[in-house]
Amino acid sequence: MSEFKALIEAVTKGDISKAVAETQKAIDAGGFIQAIIDEGLIAAMDEVGDNFSKGTIFVPQMLRSAKTMQECMKLLEPLLKEGDTSSKGKVIIGTVKGDLHDIGKNLVAMMMEGAGFTVTDLGVDVSPEKFVQKAQEVEPDIVAISALLSTTMPAMPQTIEALQKAGIRDKVKVIIGGAPVTAKYAQEIKADSYGADAGSAVTEAKKLMGIS
Amino acid sequence: MTTKTAKRTRIVACGVFKPAIEHLRLANRYPNLRFTYLPPVLHITPQKLEQHLLRRITAAQRKDERIICLYGECIPDLSNVCQYQGVMKVPGHSCYEMLLGNERFEQFIDETAGTYFLEKDLIINFREYCIEPLELDDEEMRDCYFQHYRKLLYVRQPTDPDLISQAHDLADFLELSLSVSDADYSHLEKSLIRLI
Numbered sequence: 131m132s133e134f135k136a137l138i139e140a141v142t143k144g145d146i147s148k149a150v151a152e153t154q155k156a157i158d159a160g161g162f163i164q165a166i167i168d169e170g171l172i173a174a175m176d177e178v179g180d181n182f183s184k185g186t187i188f189v190p191q192m193l194r195s196a197k198t199m200q201e202c203m204k205l206l207e208p209l210l211k212e213g214d215t216s217s218k219g220k221v222i223i224g225t226v227k228g229d230l231h232d233i234g235k236n237l238v239a240m241m242m243e244g245a246g247f248t249v250t251d252l253g254v255d256v257s258p259e260k261f262v263q264k265a266q267e268v269e270p271d272i273v274a275i276s277a278l279l280s281t282t283m284p285a286m287p288q289t290i291e292a293l294q295k296a297g298i299r300d301k302v303k304v305i306i307g308g309a310p311v312t313a314k315y316a317q318e319i320k321a322d323s324y325g326a327d328a329g330s331a332v333t334e335a336k337k338l339m340g341i342s
Numbered sequence: 343m344t345t346k347t348a349k350r351t352r353i354v355a356c357g358v359f360k361p362a363i364e365h366l367r368l369a370n371r372y373p374n375l376r377f378t379y380l381p382p383v384l385h386i387t388p389q390k391l392e393q394h395l396l397r398r399i400t401a402a403q404r405k406d407e408r409i410i411c412l413y414g415e416c417i418p419d420l421s422n423v424c425q426y427q428g429v430m431k432v433p434g435h436s437c438y439e440m441l442l443g444n445e446r447f448e449q450f451i452d453e454t455a456g457t458y459f460l461e462k463d464l465i466i467n468f469r470e471y472c473i474e475p476l477e478l479d480d481e482e483m484r485d486c487y488f489q490h491y492r493k494l495l496y497v498r499q500p501t502d503p504d505l506i507s508q509a510h511d512l513a514d515f516l517e518l519s520l521s522v523s524d525a526d527y528s529h530l531e532k533s534l535i536r537l538i
Contacts, residue, residue: 190477193486228492230456254490255455280415280435281451309388312418 133161134170137202141174142181144194151200163209167246171199171206177243178271179329189233192328196240217248222264223274224252225308227287231278233305234308237328238274244287245332247272258285258292265298271334273302275321280310286317303338307331350537352402353377354395354429354526355412356385358437358463361501362527363534372538376407382463385416386475392417399427410537414440430537432530433458437461438497450523451479456492458518462502493519500526 132138137156140149156166178195181187219260225235232254241253250268252260265273273293277283286306293299304314307325316324323338325331355363357379367471368375378398384391395413402409409429414436424431434440436506439447450457464471477483494516496509506522513520529533 188475188485190475192482193483228451228455232490233487236486310415310418314419314422 131174132169134173137166137170138174138177141171141195141198141202142177144191144198146194149202150184150205153205157205157209160228163206167203167206171202172244172246175199175241175327179327179332183327189237192220192237193233195197196237196244197231199244200240218246218336218341219271220248220250220268221272221335222250222252222261222268222270222276223276224256224261224264225254225276225278226282226289227255227257228285229277229282230254231276231281231308234278234328235276238276238307238325238331241328241332242274245336247335258289261289262292262296262298265293265302266296269340270302272338273304274325275304275306276333277306277308277311283308283310283315286311286315286321290311290319290321305331305334305338349408350374350405351408351410351536352378352405353410353412354378354380354402356380356414356416356437357382358461359412359440361462361528362441362499362530365501366527366531366534368534368538375538378402381519383467383471386471388417396423396427399429403427410534410536412440414438432533432537434533438495440530440533441497441525441527442501442523446523450495454492456490456494457495458488458491458516460494460509460512462499462505463523465496465505465512468512478515486517487534488518491516492517493521496520496522498522498524500524 134156137149137152140152153166156170175195178187178192182192223235223239225232239249243249250264252264261273275286275289277286290299290304293302303322305323305325306321311324313324323334325334351374353375355377360379363377380394380398384394399409411424411429411431414434415421421431432440438461472478476487478487493511494509509520
């Protein structure tokens with residue numbers, strides 16, 4: 131049984147005050163910070179992701195859990211010394227041009243952070259040029275592109291094409307997702323992967339990094 | 343007016359279109375036309391919507407009926423699914439676009455990208471479709487979902503009861519301005535007749 135059972139339970143339930151208290155308790159007990167993150171918070175978010183994929187919890191519960199994890203991280207981050215933790219990989223993420231929807235994108239960003247990725251969130255209505263500019267600046271391993279509307283989906287291949295034209299397509303993996311997006315569409319536009327939901331986006335990102 | 347062929351044609355439609363189809367008196371004008379309406383609440387669970395829709399399409403195919411699908415892109419890849427199944431789909435990404443016509447719909451989006459569209463069924467059932475499943479009574483959740491929206495646009499149909507007061511209540515609840523645009527069914531009628 132995990133020594134972080136209470137913390138995991140609080141995060142999966144989205145109980146911020148209890149999760150923060152449990153995190154503080156673990157810190158005070160002299161626990162390894164990385165262990166609290168890996169065996170507590172990340173384990174909890176893995177469970178949340180699984181439950182979401184199975185359809186046993188829905189977006190609001192997942193949002194609450196992700197926020198809870200973020201609050202716990204606020205306590206832990208200042209205690210992480212340089213070199214204590216290694217990023218699983220760098221991700222830039224954004225919702226495509228013309229699309230203002232960000233719930234799914236935010237969930238993926240939070241889940242990826244929870245899973246140990248370093249995430250740069252570009253926000254919503256992100257043009258292909260901005261994806262390219264940020265990719266050149268951040269040098270990410272993964273570019274994650276989200277669209278909620280079938281009308282804005284064409285901005286996904288435009289973004290991939292822009293990465294190609296800028297000569298950085300082969301340096302990054304592209305993962306796409308969003309309500310109207312399918313695995314078939316990902317293949318058609320030559321994305322490297324597709325996340326059906328926030329939980330599987332993280333699983334796919336790990337696969338792309340060879341750490342699944 | 344008569345049908346082009348004796349073969350029966352079935353329109354498999356979202357229930358939001360029922361008043362429009364009845365208003366257009368398509369059943370009287372095309373005797374070989376049949377209708378299947380699915381409950382709009384299925385949009386809350388897209389997988390169920392897909393199952394129900396495909397079941398109805400299969401049932402119509404077994405009866406050797408021509409099929410017209412009157413849905414937006416409410417499930418992923420619906421246009422391709424229809425094409426694969428040999429089903430004709432009314433063009434349009436959403437019921438709002440079908441009601442307003444592509445040009446007007448695009449115009450609204452171009453004017454204000456953060457436009458949240460409403461139609462009769464959504465206004466009447468907003469609590470069941472949105473507030474409860476998305477927990478919108480929680481201000482934090484409301485902010486999460488609606489922070490990028492700037493206005494509500496009520497697409498009013500000729501058959502609608504007076505919903506202005508309810509639409510205003512929703513606008514207040516979501517802290518958005520409200521606009522109303524009248525849809526006269528002319529675009530929907532043209533799109534349907536082209537396929538019938």
